[in-house]
Amino acid sequence: xxxxxxxxxxxxxxxxxxxxxxxxxxxxxxxxxxxxxxxxxxxxxxxxxxxxxxxxxxxxxxxxxxxxxxxxxxxxxxxxxxxxxxxxxxxxxxxxxxxxxxxxxxxxxxxxxxxxxxxxxxxxxxxxxxxxxxxxxxxxxxxxxxxxxxxxxxxxxxxxxxxxxxxxxxxxxxxxxxxxxxxxxxxxxxxxxxxxxxxxxxxxxxxxxxxxxxxxxxxxxxxxxxxxxxxxxxxxxxxxxxxxxxxxxxxxxxxxxxxxxxxxxxxxxxxxxxxxxxxxxxxxxxxxxxxxxxxxxxxxxxxxxxxxxxxxxxxxxxxxxxxxxxxxxxxxxxxxxxxxxxxxxxxxxxxxxxxxxxxxxxxxx
Numbered sequence: 117x118x119x120x121x122x123x124x125x126x127x128x129x130x131x132x133x134x135x136x137x138x139x140x141x142x143x144x145x146x147x148x149x150x151x152x153x154x155x156x157x158x159x160x161x162x163x164x165x166x167x168x169x170x171x172x173x174x175x176x177x178x179x180x181x182x183x184x185x186x187x188x189x190x191x192x193x194x195x196x197x198x199x200x201x202x203x204x205x206x207x208x209x210x211x212x213x214x215x216x217x218x219x220x221x222x223x224x225x226x227x228x229x230x231x232x233x234x235x236x237x238x239x240x241x242x243x244x245x246x247x248x249x250x251x252x253x254x255x256x257x258x259x260x261x262x263x264x265x266x267x268x269x270x271x272x273x274x275x276x277x278x279x280x281x282x283x284x285x286x287x288x289x290x291x292x293x294x295x296x297x298x299x300x301x302x303x304x305x306x307x308x309x310x311x312x313x314x315x316x317x318x319x320x321x322x323x324x325x326x327x328x329x330x331x332x333x334x335x336x337x338x339x340x341x342x343x344x345x346x347x348x349x350x351x352x353x354x355x356x357x358x359x360x361x362x363x364x365x366x367x368x369x370x371x372x373x374x375x376x377x378x379x380x381x382x383x384x385x386x387x388x389x390x391x392x393x394x395x396x397x398x399x400x401x402x403x404x405x406x407x408x409x410x411x412x413x414x415x416x417x418x419x420x421x422x423x424x425x426x427x428x429x430x431x432x433x434x435x436x437x438x439x440x441x442x443x444x445x446x447x448x449x450x451x452x453x454x455x456x457x458x459x460x461x462x463x464x465x466x467x468x469x470x471x472x473x474x475x476x477x478x479x480x481x
Contacts, residue, residue, distance in 0.1 A: 142299055143182060143191045145263065148201075150194045152182045155299060159340040170199030170218050177225040177232070180331065184300020185374040185410055186269050189231030192222045193262040196239040200258045211251050215243055215258075227422040228383055228452050230375040230412040235265055266302045272407040273304040275466035280310030280370070280405055283462075283469065286319040288367040291357060294328045294385035295337035296372025296405065306372040306405040308341065310464060315347050323349040324366060326357055328385060330430045330449065354387055361398040369395050370464075373406040380457030380472020381418025382406075389453040396459050404455075405464040411479050418454035426451050 140162070142153050149166040150173050157163045165181060167173045173195030176182050182191050199218035205211035219236045226232060242261050246254045284290065290311055297308030305312060314321055323342055328334035335351055342349040352360065360366050369391055375383040382388070382404050395402040415421055428447035433439050441447075457472035470478050 140298075142184075142187050142302060143194060143266065145194060145197075145259065150191065150198050152176055152191065153299070154181045155183060155337060156181050158299075158336055167195075167198070169202065170195045170222065173198060174222050174225050177222070183333070184295065185229035185231040185372070186273070186301040186306065186407060187299070188226065188229050189235035189409055190262070190266045190269055190302045192225075192232050193235040193239055193265045195222050196236060197255075197259040197262040200255050203255075205251060208247055208249075208251070208254075211254070212243060212247075216240070226424055228374050228424045229410075230415075231409045234409045238265065269302040269407065269409075270304055272409075272466040273301050273306060273309040274313070276306060276405050276407065276464050277304065277309040277313030279466075279468050280403070280464040281313040281317055281319075283368070283401070283403065283464070284310070284314040284319060284321060285367075286321065288319075289322040289324060289365060291324045291326070291360075291366045291369045291391065292338060293326055293334065293369075293371045293388050293391050295333040295341070297338060297341045299337050299341055300372060305341075306407070306464075307370045307403075308338065310370055310403075310405050311342075311347065312345065315345070321348070323347060324352055324357075324360065325349055326352050326354045326387070326391075328387060329354055332434075333385065354390075357391055358394045358398075361394055361400055366398075366400060368401040368403065370403045370405060373404050373410050373463075374452055375415065375421050376404070376406055376411045376463065376472075376475065377415045377417050377421060378413045378476045379417050380460065380463065380475050381421070382455045382457070382460060382463075382472075383418060383421045383423070383452045384455065386450055386453050389455050392455040392459045401461040402455075402459065403462050403464055403469075404460055407466055408479055411465075411475060413476055413479065418456065421452075421454060423453070424451040425449060 144151050149168045152165045154163045154165050200215050203214045223236050292307050297305035325334045325338040339351045373382045373384050392402050426449045431447045431449050432441040460472045462469045
């Protein structure tokens with residue numbers, strides 16, 4: 117399958133005040149393309165990418181133009197649907213083989229976030245169930261399913277927000293790590309969805325967002341998103357969290373997740389483990405917010421979760437262009453770490469808040 121020359125069509129939108137970032141689609145189907153909010157350009161500018169073939173969708177996932185486990189899952193589903201639209205095949209078997217090739221290409225983009233694989237498997241399952249149907253019908257069904265996955269993600273986030281908001285009291289300050297907001301999902305957010313729901317309930321809260329080195333998702337994305345929603349936020353460097361906890365300036369921590377193992381161990385952005393250790397040392401509740409698509413019951417413990425290793429330039433430069441380390445220095449750059457279940461106060465899901473050890477029973481298929 118050839119890649120179309122118009123595969124990536126950028127269109128710049130002027131910066132403007134957004135009363136609610138969830139109203140700016142992270143990912144959507146638009147005019148025959150998968151339109152993505154290019155998060156690599158934030159906060160300097162708001163730009164969208166129109167991906168017109170599945171290879172470009174895969175590139176966008178790999179290059180962090182779209183990121184956040186739920187958003188990656190939705191994007192992958194739409195990438196499968198997009199690729200299927202341009203498959204030319206006279207019979208189901210040939211069509212299915214080509215769609216599976218598309219699925220494999222998208223699955224190879226990032227190894228840790230399980231939502232990616234969950235969404236692809238869901239699309240494969242639908243494809244298998246439609247054997248014998250006309251190819252045109254199957255193409256339409258795949259596209260509709262990707263939209264269902266998107267709509268479902270927003271509903272799940274809002275349900276999580278409702279459950280998690282009960283854990284937050286007016287006057288509290290919440291620390292969050294990385295970005296688990298509307299930008300990391302199809303809309304509303306997981307960890308930030310909980311914070312957003314508490315704010316919408318009228319609770320007077322403050323948010324501490326650490327910068328999240330090396331890609332600065334906290335500085336670039338979380339701070340931007342909360343400011344646009346007019347939720348009070350203060351940015352700190354990653355190494356300030358412990359000092360603030362000791363001073364009593366942080367009351368609870370809420371983060372997202374990229375994969376949750378059957379025993380309740382949680383893989384999330386590198387640095388999450390450090391926050392959990394500090395929270396435990398200071399007696400501060402540490403919560404994880406994630407939908408069922410992030411729970412991987414096939415993975416027994418966190419030790420079995422594959423951890424993505426990323427380009428050293430993310431550490432040695434800022435935005436790939438401003439050197440901050442000696443040329444040629446060896447770099448270790450894992451994108452994620454694993455927080456043990458016993459250090460997690462509770463996991464906030466669309467079904468309620470559970471102890472990590474109870475998660476498998478609650479979500480057993």
